[in-house]
Structures are given as C-alpha cells and as structure tokens.
Amino acid sequence: MAIGIYLTFDGNAREVVDFYSDVFNVEKNDIMTYGDRSLNPNIEMVDDDKTLIMNTELDINGTTIMFSDWTPSMTDTPFIIGNNISIVVDDHNKEYIIDLFEKLKEDGKVEMELTSTFWSELFGxxxxxxxxxxxxxxNNQ
Incomplete structure (x- = not known):
C-alpha cells in the first residue's frame, strides 16, 4: 500500500510544479492536461480548462506528491484554499479499497463513487x- 498527497490549485499548478521541482531539485514527470483526457466524457469541458493540469507528480524524498488544477466547469464545489489537499491510498487489494471507502463515507460526503476510470479498475x-x-x-498492476 502506498499513501500519497494530492494538491489541487486554482489554475497555476504548472507554476507550482516548476517551483517545487526547483526547490527540491527533482525532475518533473509527464504532465497530463484535461484536454489530453477528460475525467468524464459526459461533461462538456470549456476551452480554458483544456490546458489545465489534470495530473502530474513529483517524487520528493521518496514521497509521491501529485498535482492538478481545479476545473470549475467539472464540479459544483468552489476552490477554497484548505479543500485543495487530499490523501491518496493506492493498494493492490480491491476489497480493502472498498472497505475503506465504505467506512470513510459514514457521516461524510461522497465526492466520486467507486468506479472504473481510464487509470484504474476502481477509484473513488x-x-x-x-x-x-x-x-x-x-492498483491492479
């Protein structure tokens, strides 16, 4: 099992990744934009969102930190500093992921139901x- 940190920014994730890669002297990985691959093909994406970062990551001292930009056209939740950090659990045990999801959603709020995505058989x-x-x-790989 791996635990990672996911940071979301208000349109300036590219600048943030450049800054942190310089600060920590680490290589930048490939950048995927929303225009490269839509999270939800049923949602029409505005042109301004297509160049925003959907995902990239830096390996900083053995910890994976992932970055993306907020896309107002794809969510009804506003960007607020403080709600732009999430913890990622990546595991090879499907039942474990389902169990965690069920326990964490008690008295919480489901942002995205567990579902198949282009990067994973099960993500939520x-x-x-x-x-x-x-x-x-x-992570079934």
Missing part, C-alpha cells in the same frame, strides 16, 4: 466526517 473519492478528502485507488 470521499470527504470524511472530519473534512479530510481521501482518494482511494485500486
């Missing part, structure tokens, strides 16, 4: 009753 996001957002990913 939930904000627990304490306001912490968890992204749960079944």
């Amino acid at each position: 996001s939930v904000t627990d009753k304490f306001g912490i957002t968890w992204e749960l990913n079944y």
